[in-house]
Amino acid sequence: AQSVTQLGSHVSVSEGALVLLRCNYSSSVPPYLFWYVQYPNQGLQLLLKYTTGATLVKGINGFEAEFKKSETSFHLTKPSAHMSDAAEYFCAVSLNQAGTALIFGKGTTLSVSS
Amino acid sequence: GAVVSQHPSRVICKSGTSVKIECRSLDFQATTMFWYRQFPKQSLMLMATSNEGSKATYEQGVEKDKFLINHASLTLSTLTVTSAHPEDSSFYICSARDPLSYDGYTFGSGTRLTVV
Numbered sequence A: 001a002q003s004v005t006q007l008g009s010h011v012s013v014s015e016g017a018l019v020l021l022r023c024n025y026s027s028s029v030p031p032y033l034f035w036y037v038q039y040p041n042q043g044l045q046l047l048l049k050y051t052t053g054a055t056l057v058k059g060i061n062g063f064e065a066e067f068k069k070s071e072t073s074f075h076l077t078k079p080s081a082h083m084s085d086a087a088e089y090f091c092a093v094s095l096n097q098a099g100t101a102l103i104f105g106k107g108t109t110l111s112v113s114s
Numbered sequence B: 001g002a003v004v005s006q007h008p009s010r011v012i013c014k015s016g017t018s019v020k021i022e023c024r025s026l027d028f029q030a031t032t033m034f035w036y037r038q039f040p041k042q043s044l045m046l047m048a049t050s051n052e053g054s055k056a057t058y059e060q061g062v063e064k065d066k067f068l069i070n071h072a073s074l075t076l077s078t079l080t081v082t083s084a085h086p087e088d089s090s091f092y093i094c095s096a097r098d099p100l101s102y103d104g105y106t107f108g109s110g111t112r113l114t115v116v
Helices: none
Strands: A003-007 A010-014 A019-026 A032-038 A044-050 A056-058 A064-068 A073-078 A087-094 A108-113 B004-007 B010-013 B019-025 B032-038 B044-051 B067-073 B076-081 B090-096 B111-115
Touching: A003 A087, A010 A019, A019 A032, A019 A087, A019 A108, A032 A064, A032 A073, A044 A056, A044 A064, A044 A073, A073 A087, B004 B090, B010 B019, B019 B032, B019 B090, B019 B111, B032 B067, B032 B076, B044 B067, B076 B090
Parallel strands: A010 A108, B010 B111
Antiparallel strands: A003 A019, A019 A073, A032 A044, A032 A087, A056 A064, A064 A073, A087 A108, B004 B019, B019 B076, B032 B044, B032 B090, B067 B076, B090 B111
C-alpha cells in the first residue's frame, strides 16, 4: 500500500522568503510523485511530477522538488515566495499502473505575509 | 492538454432528494475516472474508481447505494448522491487519466454540494 505524509499542516513565510513544504512517502514499488496546488473552491492544478529520470524536478511558478529515495522524500521548494503562492498544497503518490488512483497527503496550507 | 469538465460547480438540494454530478473528458477517452470527496480544510479522499462499461470499485467505508457511479461511455462518468442528507455536504472532485499519454491526472473543477 502507498501513503503520503505531509509534515506541517500550516506553513507561514514572508514574501520573498524560501518556501519549503515537506512530503514523505511510503511505497512498495518505485512511486510516481506529484505536487498539486488548490485555491479555494477550485480543483487541483499540477505543479510538478516525478516519474523516472532526473531526481530534481522543475515545475510551474518557480517551484521545484527533489526525489530522494534514501530519505523517501519529495519536498517542494521555491526560492522566493510571492503573495499569490498562498494556497493549499497536496503531495500525492501513485503507481504506474492503469486504473490506479492518486493517493493524497493531508495537505499543507501556505500563508504568505507582506 | 487533457481537460476534464465537471458540472455543476455548485448545487443546493433538500434532504431526501438526489443529486447527479457529471464528469466529462473533453479531448481524450477515459476508461477510468476517479471520484474524490473533500471536507473543509481536509485532504481529498478517494471514494471510488469508475470503469467504463463495468461496475465501479468503491473504497472501504463508502456506501455503494448512496453514491451511485455510472461510467456508460469513454468520456462521461456520473456520481449520483441518493437520498442526500446534510452530512453529505462536501466538495466532490473527479479525475481522469489519459491512457495514451502519461501527463499526470487531470482534475475537474469540483462540485460544492450543500444539502439543506
